[in-house]
Structure formats: structure tokens, C-alpha cells
Amino acid sequence: MSTPDSRPMSRARGEISTLVMPHMANILGDLFGGEIMSMVDQAAAIAAIRHAGGPAVTASIHRVDFRERIPMGSLVTCRATVDFVGNSSMDITVDVFAEKPSTGEERNTHSARLVFVAIDDYGRPKRVPRLIAETDEERARYAAAESYRREHPTR
Numbered sequence: 268m269s270t271p272d273s274r275p276m277s278r279a280r281g282e283i284s285t286l287v288m289p290h291m292a293n294i295l296g297d298l299f300g301g302e303i304m305s306m307v308d309q310a311a312a313i314a315a316i317r318h319a320g321g322p323a324v325t326a327s328i329h330r331v332d333f334r335e336r337i338p339m340g341s342l343v344t345c346r347a348t349v350d351f352v353g354n355s356s357m358d359i360t361v362d363v364f365a366e367k368p369s370t371g372e373e374r375n376t377h378s379a380r381l382v383f384v385a386i387d388d389y390g391r392p393k394r395v396p397r398l399i400a401e402t403d404e405e406r407a408r409y410a411a412a413e414s415y416r417r418e419h420p421t422r
């Protein structure tokens with residue numbers, strides 16, 4: 268259940284998809300890394316804004332793993348989840364999937380970790396609702412993000 272003080276993890280999600288076109292290519296003809304970063308940031312922003320119920324900004328991008336190249340003509344989807352929250356900060360994971368539309372074959376090509384901070388009308392950090400894990404998968408994700416944050420403090 269969603270209240271002003273808490274929101275379920277199932278709501279704290281963001282997703283965007285696009286078809287890889289020639290203007291998005293690097294010199295090898297694959298999807299340019301900067302395009303992937305932009306999509307990752309946008310998917311994370313959707314998840315953060317949904318959870319915060321208002322504006323949120325990118326505070327840091329901790330890590331992006333580029334495991335595989337994404338060829339032209341792929342359908343790229345970035346799926347973001349808010350996994351843990353502090354007072355105003357939200358720890359977000361984004362997984363990138365590349366689908367070959369002709370066959371439906373899909374590969375998880377990239378993963379990223381970001382921190383977003385909710386802000387008020389004056390751009391100051393604003394408290395976010397607590398994050399409620401309702402399933403075993405969500406509880407595991409929350410616990411993993413909590414220990415990642417302990418090992419990688421933002422300050």
C-alpha cells in the first residue's frame with residue numbers, strides 16, 4: 268500500500284526503450300556508450316521521481332559495466348529499480364537489455380548503479396518515503412543495496 272510516508276518497491280521502477288538508429292552509433296557502428304549512459308540516467312530518473320513523488324536529480328553514477336556491444340537495429344530497454352533509500356537519497360540499479368527484434372533474443376548487456384536525491388522547490392534535498400519490500404526478491408535486493416551502501420559510503 269502507498270502512503271505519504273512509504274511506498275512499495277513495485278512502484279519504484281522506471282523503463283525506457285528505443286531502437287538503435289544510425290545517428291546513435293559509435294565509429295564501429297554499434298550503440299555509442301554515451302547514448303547508453305543517457306538512457307540509463309533517464310530510466311533511473313523515472314524510478315526516482317515515481318518513488319519520491321516529485322523532482323529528483325542524479326547525485327552520482329557509481330558504476331557502469333559495459334559487458335557487450337549493442338549492434339545497430341537492436342531494441343534497447345533500460346529497466347531501473349530503487350533498491351534502497353536514505354533520507355533524501357535513493358540507490359538505483361539499472362539493467363540494460365538488447366533484443367534482436369527479428370528473433371526476440373534478449374541479452375542483459377550492461378548494469379549500472381546510481382544515486383538520486385529528491386529535491387524541493389528550492390533545489391534542497393527533500394525526505395523521500397520509506398521503501399517497502401513486499402516479496403523475497405525485493406527483500407534480497409534491498410539487503411544487497413543496503414550492504415553495498417555500507418561498503419561504498421557516499422560521503
Ligand SMILES: CC(C)(COP(=O)(O)OP(=O)(O)OC[C@H]1O[C@@H](n2cnc3c(N)ncnc32)[C@H](O)[C@@H]1OP(=O)(O)O)[C@@H](O)C(=O)NCCC(=O)NCCS
Binds near residue numbers: 327357
Ligand atoms: C545532489 C544535491 C541535491 C545534494 O545536495 P547537498 O546539499 O550537497 O546534499 P547534502 O549534503 O545535504 O546530502 C543530501 C543527500 O544527498 C546525498 N548525496 C549528496 N551528494 C552525493 C553524492 N555525490 N553521491 C551520492 N549521494 C550524495 C547525501 O548522502 C544525502 O543523503 P541522505 O539525505 O539520504 O542522507 C546537490 O549536490 C545537487 O543539486 N547536485 C547537482 C545535481 C545535478 O545537477 N544532477 C544532474 C542533473 S539531474
